[in-house]
Amino acid sequence: AHIPLIHGSDGAKLSKRHGALGVEAYRDEFGILPEALFNYLLRLGWGHGDREEITRNEAVELFDLDGVGKSPSRFDMKKLENLNGHYLREADDARLAALVAARIGDAADEDLLTRAMPVLKVRARNLNEVTDGAAFLFARRPLELTEKAAQLLDDDARITLRKICERLAAESDWTSEALEATTKALAEELGLGLGKLAQPMRAALTGTTTSPGIFDVLVLLGREEALARLDDQAA
Structure with missing residues (x-):
């Protein structure tokens, strides 16, 4: 039995421009987990039905020469990253x-x-x-804002942030559920959609326009830090 060759995603012979690097580079530079790289390389030359995710222990049990492919496989970094995303979600949080x-x-x-x-x-x-x-x-206060985050914090948004800050400061239950309920209630009072409050909140709390759910952000930062960041940007 011969293991099939590995080509780049364009079908050409695999080279450094395709990402043909040492395994350490995938770990250190690209942030790929060992189990994801093992799974991906295994599936390039061997398969077991339609299964994409196969652990090392499962591979030991299932491997047979009949599953070894004959045609060259194509190395696709996007597919590797998608598979890595699966293993990230499955991985232990402390690890x-x-x-x-x-x-x-x-x-x-x-x-x-x-x-x-x-x-x-x-x-x-x-x-x-x-x-x-x-x-x-x-991040240390005052937060450095990205250009897009700064654009969200116009005068009206800063006035809204002041109202949000005052309302959240009065909230005794610092949980995502309670904070969401309080913010939604304020949005209704102001006649605004929740997004009109969440967007400037995200900019003020993280300095960016992308983050985990805004109420998770509030909880993770904690009351004191979250309110201080909101206050920094409020009018």
């Missing part, structure tokens, strides 16, 4: 927190990252995206 903390450095708080991981990893395809998504947790 991922330790991996992300190592990427962040001294500012990282593993306990906070572990608590945040369920919402950080849900849409991520690699550890780089998880790390980028966690940046707001450790």
Whole structure:
């Protein structure tokens, strides 16, 4: 039996421009989990029916030479990242927190990252995206705003932020459910859609226009830090 060749996504012989690097690069530079890379490389040369996700233990049980392919396989980084996203969602939160903390450095708080991981990893395809998504947790005040975030905070938005800040400061139950109910009630009073409140809140709390759910962000930051960030940007 011969293992089939691996080509690039364009069908040409695999080279560095396709991503033909050492396994350490996929871990360190691209944020790919070992189990995802194992699964992907396994499926390039062997298959078991239509199954895409196969663990190492399952592969040991299921492997047979009949499943080895004959035609060259194509290495597709997007498919690898999609598979990696599956393994991120399945991975232990504390383990991922330790991996992300190592990427962040001294500012990282593993306990906070572990608590945040369920919402950080849900849409991520690699550890780089998880790390980028966690940046707001450790940002120092006053936050540096991205250009898009700054555009959201016009005069009207800052006035709205002041009202949000005052209302949330009076909330005794600092849970995502209670904070969402309070914010929705304020939106109704102001005759605004929830998005008109959530967008400037996200900009003020994270400095960006993308983040986990805004009420999860409030809880993860904690009352004192969240209110301080809102106050920094409120009119």
